[in-house]
Amino acid sequence: MAFHDPADLPPGDPTVLPADAVIAVDGPAGSGKSSTARALADRFGLLYIDTGAMYRALTQAALAAGIQPGDEAALAALLGPVNLELRPSRGETTVLWDGHDVSRSIRTPEVEAAVSRVSSHPEVRRLMVERQQALGRKGGVIMEGRDIGSVVFPLATAKIFLTATPEARARRRHLQFRERGVEVDPVALAAELADRDRQDSERATSPLVISPDAIVIDSSALSLEQQNDLCARACLVNPTLDAAIVNDPHSARVALPFQYRLAYGVMQTIARFYGLRVYGNRGLPVTPGCILAANHIALIDPILLGATFRRSRVFSLAKAELFQPAWPNGRFLRWLDSIPIRRKGYDRNAFGEAAAGLASGGNLLIFPEGTRQAIGHPGQVRSGLGILVQETRAPVLPMFLRGGYGRRCGGSLESPLEVWHGPLLRWHAVDDLLAQMDRRAVSERIGQLCRAAWCELQARSFANHPETPFEKELGQKQLRRFAARQAKLFGG
Ligand code: DC
Numbered sequence: 001m002a003f004h005d006p007a008d009l010p011p012g013d014p015t016v017l018p019a020d021a022v023i024a025v026d027g028p029a030g031s032g033k034s035s036t037a038r039a040l041a042d043r044f045g046l047l048y049i050d051t052g053a054m055y056r057a058l059t060q061a062a063l064a065a066g067i068q069p070g071d072e073a074a075l076a077a078l079l080g081p082v083n084l085e086l087r088p089s090r091g092e093t094t095v096l097w098d099g100h101d102v103s104r105s106i107r108t109p110e111v112e113a114a115v116s117r118v119s120s121h122p123e124v125r126r127l128m129v130e131r132q133q134a135l136g137r138k139g140g141v142i143m144e145g146r147d148i149g150s151v152v153f154p155l156a157t158a159k160i161f162l163t164a165t166p167e168a169r170a171r172r173r174h175l176q177f178r179e180r181g182v183e184v185d186p187v188a189l190a191a192e193l194a195d196r197d198r199q200d201s202e203r204a205t206s207p208l209v210i211s212p213d214a215i216v217i218d219s220s221a222l223s224l225e226q227q228n229d230l231c232a233r234a235c236l237v238n239p240t241l242d243a244a245i246v247n248d249p250h251s252a253r254v255a256l257p258f259q260y261r262l263a264y265g266v267m268q269t270i271a272r273f274y275g276l277r278v279y280g281n282r283g284l285p286v287t288p289g290c291i292l293a294a295n296h297i298a299l300i301d302p303i304l305l306g307a308t309f310r311r312s313r314v315f316s317l318a319k320a321e322l323f324q325p326a327w328p329n330g331r332f333l334r335w336l337d338s339i340p341i342r343r344k345g346y347d348r349n350a351f352g353e354a355a356a357g358l359a360s361g362g363n364l365l366i367f368p369e370g371t372r373q374a375i376g377h378p379g380q381v382r383s384g385l386g387i388l389v390q391e392t393r394a395p396v397l398p399m400f401l402r403g404g405y406g407r408r409c410g411g412s413l414e415s416p417l418e419v420w421h422g423p424l425l426r427w428h429a430v431d432d433l434l435a436q437m438d439r440r441a442v443s444e445r446i447g448q449l450c451r452a453a454w455c456e457l458q459a460r461s462f463a464n465h466p467e468t469p470f471e472k473e474l475g476q477k478q479l480r481r482f483a484a485r486q487a488k489l490f491g492g
Contacts, residue, residue, distance in 0.1 A: 009215075012236025016243050017044055018157065020139025023235050024148035027162035028197050028208060030169030032219050032227055036162065037144040039228045040235065041088070044142070048088055051132055051145035051152070053095045055119040056106035057084060058128075061097055062118060063110060069117035076123040084131065109177075109184060113192065116199035125205050133459075146200055149211035154452035155398075155422050158235040159214035161429065162227075166194060168220040212389075212446050213425045216432045238426060245287050256311055259335055264311055270300075271307035278308045279461075280421035285310035288361045290395045290424060293385060295378045295454045296367035298404040305365065305399060308419045315357035316365040317341045317350060317384075337362070343370065351388060358394045368450060374478035375405050375415075376471055378454040385450060386443020389427055390434075398422035398450055400457035405474065414470035420457040425449065 023046065025037045034050060041048035058079050059069070067074045085096040095103045105111070118124065125147075132152045136143055143152065149159035164172075170190035177184050200208040210216060215234040219227045256264075286292060286309050294305050302316065320340040323330035333340075337357070341350035354364050366385065373379035378400075389396065403417035433442045 009230060009233040009237065010240065012233050012240050014044065014232075014236065016236055016239040018139070018239065021046070021141075021157040021235075021239070022136055022139055022153050022155075023142040024153050024156040024159045024211075024214075025142065025144045025162060025231070026146055026149050026159070026208065026211070026214070028164075028169065028200065029193055030173045031162045031164045032172065032224065033144045033162050035224055036228050036231050037142050039224075040232055041142050043228075043232055044235065046140055046142045048093065049086060049132070049135055049141055049143040050093050051128070051143060051148065052115075053086060053093055053103075053106060054084060054128055054131070055124075056111050056115050057095050057097050057102050058124065059115040059118045060102055060106050060108075060111045063114060069114040072121040072123055075118060075121060076127060079124065079127050086135075107180065109182070112196075116196045116203075120199065120203040120205070122205040129206075137463075146208040147206035149214050150209055150449065151206045151452060153456070154211075154449055155456050157423070158238055159211050160231050160234050161210045161214040161216045162231070163216065163218055164220040166190065166197070169193060209445065210429050210433060212427055212429050212433060212442070212449055215428045237428070238424075241426065242424070256313065260311070260313065263306065263336060264309075267303050267307040270303055274304075274417050276304055276307060276417045276419065278419050278421070279464075280423075280457075281308060281310075283310075285312045286314075286363055286397060286421070287395070287424060288312065288363065289358055290363060290397050291358065291385070291388060291392075292363050292365045292399055293368050293396050293450050294365065294399040294401055296369055296372050297375050297401060298372065300404050301367070301401055302365065304404055304417070305401060305419060308399075308421070309363070313337070313362040314365050315339060315354060315362050317354060319343050346387070351391065354388065355392045358392050364388075364394070368447065374475050374482060375402075376458070376467060376475035377479060378451055378458065381447030381450050383440065383443045383447070386439075386446040389446050390430065390439060390442060393427055393430065395424040395426045396446075396450065397424055398453035398457065400454045400461065402458070402461050403471075415468050416461075416465045418461055418465075420461055422453050422457055425453065 021044070023040065025033050027033050037050070038048050040046065058075065061082075062069065062075055062078060065078065067078060083096075083098050087094040087096065092103055094101060095106060129152050132143065135141070136153060145152070149156055149161070167190070170186065170193050173193060174184065174186050174189055215237060217227070217230055217234060222230065292305070292309070292314070294301065306314070315337045316339065318333060318338045318340065320342050323333055323340045339350050339353045339357075341347045358364050366388070368381040368385040369379040370382045370384070385396070388394070399422065400420040401418070402420075403415040430442065433445060
């Protein structure tokens with residue numbers, strides 16, 4: 001269900017937007033992203049970054065140098081050493097390519113015709129995404145593009161997917177050209193726009209997709225003012241929900257049953273012994289009713305993660321084999337609210353029990369990769385997380401764990417031991433996605449976002465404490481071992 005009317009969203013209080021907010025605005029060409037992102041930058045005092053202008057600048061430099069839009073290596077070599085600057089100014093951003101102002105020449109029909117091809121190359125995108133992340137990492141930005149919410153900033157404070165019918169978009173683009181004194185054939189323009197949509201959405205690397213946590217806004221029938229107002233409200237939805245969360249560690253402590261107090265005591269002692277550091281939870285307990293989705297690297301993970309929950313009631317899913325024999329293993333795990341799950345196929349009972357736990361205000365800890373992965377390399381997420389999200393719509397807290405592998409008693413210095421709590425992912429776009437694709441594809445998209453969130457938390461952790469030689473070496477060794485095991489199993 002895309003939003004059409006400003007009254008569909010609560011007005012929100014502009015002061016709830018944090019100073020380090022990152023706002024991601026994605027959508028197809030001509031949907032009005034630039035005008036709106038610029039207006040919101042003014043309204044909230046954010047830095048506006050037009051990532052399309054970066055791909056356009058590369059395209060125009062390539063055309064000028066006689067480089068073919070399909071020549072990935074030459075494009076990457078051209079971009080690598082260049083100083084590409086975006087300077088906010090009134091009206092359009094000033095774009096400087098090695099000091100030369102290219103703001104106008106990147107808006108020509110020639111560049112327009114080649115830019116999708118240029119931006120489809122994985123190496124070009126890798127280099128651009130690196131630059132974009134560096135521009136926005138400190139926050140206080142609004143960034144516009146195609147993959148900002150899904151790839152560049154998977155943990156953005158707010159994600160807006162702005163769309164409009166192809167006719168409305170072609171009409172707007174035609175007007176834009178006319179204002180700049182360029183006359184183009186409207187029919188050819190519409191066809192070219194449709195072709196660009198197709199190329200941007202079908203490319204293998206970071207295609208234009210609706211992130212499942214984005215707020216989708218259809219601007220076809222809106223005036224610019226209405227569109228800006230609706231988008232401004234959309235920016236405030238997550239911060240408003242965050243501000244409304246009541247975190248009362250004291251009452252949580254009183255309400256917990258005996259076994260929890262015991263378990264938390266043990267887990268926190270172990271975590272202290274190993275020197276665990278926690279980031280991103282602001283010292284608060286985890287939000288009631290959300291799914292805690294953690295990467296999995298070692299058997300000790302549940303204990304280290306558990307030490308950071310701060311006395312919430314947490315259900316967990318564990319493979320059914322662990323509950324055998326029923327006494328003492330099964331009884332003990334059930335006592336700690338573990339739910340046995342068959343790892344093959346869809347275990348209706350386990351999912352039902354998990355959903356009931358969430359509905360009662362508890363949390364649910366899962367390891368969505370299904371099994372342990374090589375350190376430093378978060379794995380693909382299985383369908384279980386997407387199924388749970390579709391059935392419960394519970395928000396997901398991505399959690400990234402680092403350093404639990406290869407530690408010795410007393411704590412080794414070979415890797416920092418850290419747990420990172422991400423911001424909550426809320427599933428604003430799941431209904432829109434279900435209207436366009438099947439449940440399996442929606443699960444896949446939810447899984448991709450969760451993995452992107454871990455990668456971002458890992459990048460933050462590495463920015464704080466760089467990856468150690470021990471971690472690098474062990475990660476590589478594990479990757480080789482896993483690949484060999486796969487090859488043996490599947491004969492690849
Ligand atoms: O938003 P725009 O029309 O200026 O974008 C120009 C092209 O760049 C568009 O065809 C898709 C591409 N692009 C992209 O692939 N990823 C982005 N983040 C931004 C733009």
